[in-house]
Structure formats: C-alpha cells, structure tokens
Amino acid sequence: MQFLKKYSQAIKIKMAISDYVLLHTGQKMPLIGLGTWKSSPGEVKEAVWNAVKTGYRHIDCAAVYNNEAEIGEFFKEHVGADKMVRREELFVTSKLWNTKHHPEDVEASCCKTLEDLKLTYLDLYLIHWPHAFERGDNPFPKNPDGTIRYDFIDYKETWKAMESLVKKGLVKAIGLSNFNSRQIDDIISIANIKPTVLQIECHPYLAQNELIGHCQKHGLVVTAYSPLGSSDRLWKASDEPFLLEDTNVKAIAEKHGKSPAQILLRWQVQRGVVAIPKSVNPARIAQNLQVFDFTLTEDDMKRIGTLNRNWRYIVPKIKVDNEFVPRDAQHPHYPFNDPY
Numbered sequence: 092m093q094f095l096k097k098y099s100q101a102i103k104i105k106m107a108i109s110d111y112v113l114l115h116t117g118q119k120m121p122l123i124g125l126g127t128w129k130s131s132p133g134e135v136k137e138a139v140w141n142a143v144k145t146g147y148r149h150i151d152c153a154a155v156y157n158n159e160a161e162i163g164e165f166f167k168e169h170v171g172a173d174k175m176v177r178r179e180e181l182f183v184t185s186k187l188w189n190t191k192h193h194p195e196d197v198e199a200s201c202c203k204t205l206e207d208l209k210l211t212y213l214d215l216y217l218i219h220w221p222h223a224f225e226r227g228d229n230p231f232p233k234n235p236d237g238t239i240r241y242d243f244i245d246y247k248e249t250w251k252a253m254e255s256l257v258k259k260g261l262v263k264a265i266g267l268s269n270f271n272s273r274q275i276d277d278i279i280s281i282a283n284i285k286p287t288v289l290q291i292e293c294h295p296y297l298a299q300n301e302l303i304g305h306c307q308k309h310g311l312v313v314t315a316y317s318p319l320g321s322s323d324r325l326w327k328a329s330d331e332p333f334l335l336e337d338t339n340v341k342a343i344a345e346k347h348g349k350s351p352a353q354i355l356l357r358w359q360v361q362r363g364v365v366a367i368p369k370s371v372n373p374a375r376i377a378q379n380l381q382v383f384d385f386t387l388t389e390d391d392m393k394r395i396g397t398l399n400r401n402w403r404y405i406v407p408k409i410k411v412d413n414e415f416v417p418r419d420a421q422h423p424h425y426p427f428n429d430p431y
C-alpha cells in the first residue's frame with residue numbers, strides 16, 4: 092500500500108512536469124498554460140480541472156474575462172495540501188483591467204481577483220492594456236454613441252501601485268500586457284521592481300520578432316496569447332487567414348505525426364516563448380500540453396518563420412450600429428500605432 096502511494100505520487104509528479112522558463116525573480120513559469128479568455132462561466136471550471144488533471148501547472152486569468160469566480164471554485168476545492176495540487180506547484184496569472192489604472196484602485200482590484208480566485212497570492216499580475224478607461228465598475232463605460240469613455244492616467248503611475256502589491260505579498264511578480272517597446276522602456280525607466288513578463292498576441296502570422304528581441308534584451312519573458320489564432324473570437328471576419336488551416340503548418344504537422352495546434356505551440360516553446368492556448372475541450376486541452384516529446388528541425392522553424400505577415404487578429408473592436416468597428420486607436424496610450 093505504502094509502495095502504491097509512493098508510486099502514484101511519483102506518477103503525479105512526473106505528469107506535472109512540463110518545461111518552464113525562469114523569471115528574473117527566480118520563479119519557474121511553465122511554458123504552456125491554459126488560456127481562459129472566451130471560456131464561459133459554466134465551462135471554465137471543468138476546463139481548468141481537466142487541464143490540471145492532465146498536468147498543466149499554469150493558468151492564465153483576467154478580471155475582465157468575467158469567469159474568475161468560477162475558476163476560484165476549482166482552486167478552492169482542488170488546490171491545497173492533500174488535494175489535487177499544492178498551491179506552490181501552480182503558476183496563476185491575472186490582469187488589472189483598464190478601468191482600474193488609478194493607483195488608489197489597483198490594490199482593491201487585485202484583492203477582488205484574489206477573492207474571486209480564492210487565492211491568497213498571485214504568481215503574476217499584469218497591466219492588461221496601457222490605455223485606461225473611465226474609472227468605475229462598468230468594464231466598458233460608453234458614451235451615448237457607443238464609443239468608450241477614456242481616462243488618460245499615465246501607466247507609470249499605475250506601475251508604482253503594482254510595485255506595492257509585490258511589497259505587500261499579494262503578488263509574486265508584476266508585468267505588462269499589450270505594451271509596445273517604447274511603453275516598456277517608459278516603465279523600465281521608473282521601475283524599482285522590473286517587469287518580468289510581457290504578454291502579447293503572437294503566432295506565426297504575427298511573429299513579433301522585434302518585440303521579443305527587445306524583451307529578451309531587458310530580461311522580460313514573453314507570453315503568447317491567441318497562439319492558435321483565436322478563431323472563436325466574437326468579431327472574427329470571414330476573410331481572415333485561418334492559422335490552423337495553413338498549408339505549411341499542416342505539412343509540418345503531418346511530417347511529425349502531430350496536429351497543427353501542436354506545431355504552433357512547439358514553435359513558440361522552442362524559441363523560449365510561453366504560450367497559453369485556450370480550450371474547453373478535454374482532448375484538445377491534453378493535446379496542447381503534448382509538445383515536449385518532439386523537436387522541430389531548423390528547417391521547420393525557418394519555414395514557420397517565413398509565414399509572418401504582421402497579421403493582428405486581436406484589435407479591440409466595439410459594436411456600433413450592429414457592426415464591429417476598431418476601438419481605442421485614438422487614445423494616446425494605444426499600443427498598436429507604433430511599429431513594435
């Protein structure tokens with residue numbers, strides 16, 4: 092019996108091992124995490140359960156995904172001593188929303204996320220976007236014509252409040268999401284606690300080589316969101332290129348006996364980029380973690396590298412008169428007006 096217990100513990104530990112990158116804080120960040128954007132309440136808890144059961148140890152969350160409370164139910168039931176997984180084995184990220192950039196709102200937002208997730212600390216907390224919306228509890232405050240009501244607080248002020256969260260032990264590391272290279276430099280120029288991670292849209296059609304190079308130079312790890320092309324997004328246009336159907340990706344997948352999704356994920360982790368594929372399907376959740384048992388050749392990597400066309404799937408949009416139109420581009424802190 093004792094042997095069996097030890098054996099099953101060993102299996103559990105072995106299953107839990109996925110490759111990771113080291114943050115400058117010394118934390119180990121698993122290279123594959125479960126994305127939870129677009130996973131609705133009602134399906135996200137089971138998705139996280141399936142992921143952790145399969146061996147995921149990294150869950151990517153955000154207040155604005157509107158599903159943290161349900162993820163928290165999973166954490167409450169299954170994370171802790173003598174449970175499915177110990178808290179210190181998990182790497183949990185969340186993000187500060189655009190309406191909460193004022194320094195006096197930052198700690199309360201972080202605490203709300205912790206309360207929803209039923210955790211006492213986060214491994215990583217990111218500023219979700221550099222540009223702010225009008226303060227308040229409506230995540231998308233709007234003018235009568237449907238456009239967003241903005242706020243122009245400087246993200247450097249927000250960063251100072253993020254640093255306090257580390258000092259108070261509420262989060263182990265802080266970082267950025269959707270910031271461009273100039274905005275990253277702005278943060279670094281005033282930071283007492285340096286950003287650890289930049290989370291950005293990244294896949295072969297938007298390879299982000301310059302921005303990744305910039306991050307590496309400054310010691311930031313890059314996380315790729317929408318690594319599979321996020322084809323389940325609301326504002327998807329019918330004429331968009333479909334990444335998972337790309338003939339080059341499919342040919343490489345066939346050669347390795349893997350799926351196109353696994354090739355897209357392997358390409359990221361093989362160049363040291365963390366990826367957070369979203370899925371609520373148990374088989375696809377499992378498949379997306381199985382990217383550590385094969386290697387892409389140099390030629391495969393180069394061939395995938397040629398697919399870059401700086402194609403951004405995730406451009407914030409808003410529904411006006413029943414049509415999705417681009418949003419935020421006029422905001423002075425909008426990140427995508429710079430080259431990278």
Ligand code: A2P
Pocket residue numbers: 126316317318319320321322323335350352353367368369370371372375376378379
């Ligand atoms: P599902 O949740 O039904 O699995 P991204 O991570 O780029 O945002 O992409 C998420 C989209 O890709 C979702 O529609 C998700 O659907 C789908 N998806 C996730 N994993 C796979 C996979 N291994 N193969 C095909 N589609 C996948």
